[in-house]
Amino acid sequence: MSDTNKEVVDLVWGRPGGGGVPASLFRRWSQGFVFSEAERSALEQFEGGPCAVIAPVQAFLLKNILFNTEGSNWKDISEEEQRTVLCSTLSEILESACLSKTQAFHLATLPRAKTTDSSDITDSHPEPESSQPTDTPTALAAEELGFERFHSVIQKRTLRTDAELREVVLSLYDTWKNKFGVLLFLYSVILTKGIENIKNEIEDTSEPLIDPVYGHGSQSLINLLVTGHAVSNVWDGDRECSGMSRHGIGMEIGAQLLFLFFLLLKVGAFLKSPKFPIWILGSETHLSVFFTKEMALVAPESPSEQARRVFQTFDPEGKIIKKGRISSIVYVCDVNLMKSKLDPEGLGIILLGQFLQEFFPDQDSVIPDSFPVYHYNGLKQSNHNEKVSYVEGTALVMGFEDPMVRTDDTPVKRCLQTKWPYIELLWTTERSPSLN
Template sequence: MADQEEDDLQMALRMSLQQAPDPKRSKPRESLASSPAVGSWEKPQMDGHPLENSQVAGKSLEKSHVDGIYQEESPESRNRRVQRELMAAAAEKRMMVARNLKEEEVSVRRESVVPENPRIETVRKSDEGLALSNEDAHQLYYMVFGTSVSKDILAQWCNQGIRFSTDPETCMGLVQHEGGPCGVLAAIQAFVLRNLLFYPDESSSYKSNMQHQHNFGLRRFLQIPHDRPDNVTSLSENEKARALVLSMVEILFLCGSKKQAAIATLNVLSNNSEEICKSDEKIAKALEGLSMESASDLQKAVRIHPYTSQKAAVQRVKEMLPVFQSRMGAMLFLISALLSRGLEAIQSDRDDPGLPLVTAPFGHASQEIVNLLLCGQAVPNVFDGSMDLGGGMSLKGIPTSVEVGFLTLLESLNFCKVGHYLKCPKWPIWVIGSESHYTVLFALDVNVQEENKLEERESRIRKAFDSQDQSGGGGFISSEAFQQVLRETNISIPPEKLEALCNSGFIVWNEFWQVLLQLDESSGGLKDSTGLMGRRQFDLYHFNGIAKSVQNSGSLQGSGGEALQQRPRLSKIRVTVPPKWTPEEFMSDMVGPSSSSGSNVCDGVAEVTQPDPPQHAPLVDCVRTWWPRAVCNWVGDPPSIV
């Protein structure tokens, strides 16, 4: 259609440039002598633009040359020519506007190429945004809240900002004061931690050796004892704000298939928004009386800013960050994510589009919202790919690998099975789902997801041994078969031990296993140079953003003589994963000095100690969906996932 319009404009312009046809003669040729002299007739008067009038009037004085005789132009011919010239002038203007729009479109396409290292830079400010149509506003509102929603649920979603905790011990986390939007906050929190831990430089680029480097801000903060007064200095406000802005924009472009994003702002802030956004008090005053009790309220309140350039979107979110930190922040971000994906695409992602995305009766974010923010699609399930039910029916799951993952207590209760995509994300960060809340679990070491190398080797050796076992599972093979196993697994056993194993003519697995445990890895054995007998130990951190009463020094005294303070909770968890061939009873009987840390490493030599007695909390059940034999320990109150 655009091409046809441009062709029409070109044709109109060509017609205007053609020479006017000869005017019709109203008198015979012999009467030409009585015609008025050249230029003796008056200049025609026309209304319109001064420039157009002058151009048309100037041309109206032209004469036609017929057989060498100048003749005055007839009124009919002059009117046709003036009409063509006016149409041509209008066509020229329209073509100029179209050309300018095309140049701007090319500029936007060039700008829309997301740079590898997005930075917060100054870009051209966009307009006041687009208003939602009446149809889109109603579809969006009922998609989120359904046909009926309680005032309590609306209050939860319209009174939750996206802002960091002011508590020194949890300053790296987003604080939640209302129930409901925890799914949105937890997903953003996971990406914020990814940026703080693994993308510490301003360009947010990942270098190949980054996994061996440290983000000395957050990492040092997490490793300093929390009773130290200087732990908050490790994270600056600028670092946190940068991580938050980049995380929000990344999620929105993820929802937009990495091609586009929509940023929702408030109409009440459209006028003089820069001045209002300088103060939280001014924003709060501007939002007084603002409600979202109906689709019409949503349509009046929200403006949409579409972007194809990640750089421009980063600048917009940076400018509007105080608005997202206001009481409407979580709601605006959810609207932004849904519109970035597209309302029709959202409904297509879902198995049951008739259900609201915010679940009743407590107003929690559905799994579809969490999946949308983690993988870019509002699918309702956590398994990989899709599940064919036959008869043309299928269930939709996670389509591809993700940056940050998801674990859920419901898997430990056998209600679902989290697939590889969510369970094994690129970075060791997981949103944790319980029956009523979402929290975040993360590690500083990117290697926590790697398989136990000794377990892998043990599996290969056992597979080779079993392939030669002709006893029907009795666990022994012949000496000739044993030589074949040694060749396949590249195991070199000292002659005296090999002779002892083969004395009876048959080799029993348990005896072979004891030799392997004492044989160095260089010889193909399973002797653990760390002294941990194949077990793994690492630390996980759990963050619960909802503000709860915790003990702290202060003026408000609790029953134990200590103050109760409303703040989020950050817990450090020591995880010990014994190898699958070692019973936990054997691990608890290991000889070594008592220590609460499990093991200490000094000058590269591991000192094996007795592990602490295992502790249990619902979070441990979530951890064991990834590490089935994990034993967890912590100091103080157990970590809470509710």
């Protein structure tokens, strides 16, 4: 195994003991990017673990199908469209990981010749190749390739321009579909970003990108795929915690496409401001994707919506501000006026409805009352009849009044309530979609 390959292995898998990486763990991550037969624009995930790569790729892929492709039936794309949109998506993520236009791209590939040179090869001027399985002895013997053997034959191809990258990535479509496609793409992102650059961004370099016990991708790995930065946190910018600097998402990421909702994590506003209405939902063990075509969801906040959000920082229910906190929210207003108009009985409370009527009487939310939504979960066992397909539903975004409709209280809804506290979801299926 070459020194470069070993560095990648140590970064991704850690330095396991004498037993090495468990064969079952390596097997779970050994899959390609495979489209579902039931949903032609959805990628399948065979076992737990690689959702850390597959879900971000699926989210960017949906963005490209829904918003960058004209005249296409996004739910029934052709095989040629599958090839084009997947390779375009992989190229886009690699471009995001590249630090500057002057730096090269690096692809991790398997050898196409009938030799097994274990050295790390850099081809500065590669010819576009057709990486068919029949041309690759290691692909033919994929079932027999164990962890050590697989990593000993990985080669590195260097590409200098965006155009060259996209051409070669497209030519390697069969490689991305084959048994090790997900891992080869992950290694390509790491090599393009630079191993030392990733180490400088990760908070704890002793923790591998893939958990050695459960096989889940780390937050740094997910952030690397989503934003191009392998930081360990999802808050805005850097923070000082107990005298130590903790790295979060930088301001330049505010214009990124996606936004992670985690049940157990506080997500910063930069990741809450995507360009497109596509969100990665996270449970404790799995990643899935929630999306819609309703662009109004990512429009800039109106003053009344901003006021509502500020109001909710003082009251999680978003309905009432109690005595002692009134002056915090009205520090720019006349307190006596607030008391006389919004709290005439001197109860020491302000209702959200009265507050919005007083200061924003003519402003309505730009978000429609209802719109179609979809949920994607790549695991077969998490889908009806074990067929990976989008679950379709209708979202109702209510006002501050008590909603008239009460739907399920599932993890999907609780995730979305961190963005829209009064959202209700009506799914067309008998059971709500699963986050796990």
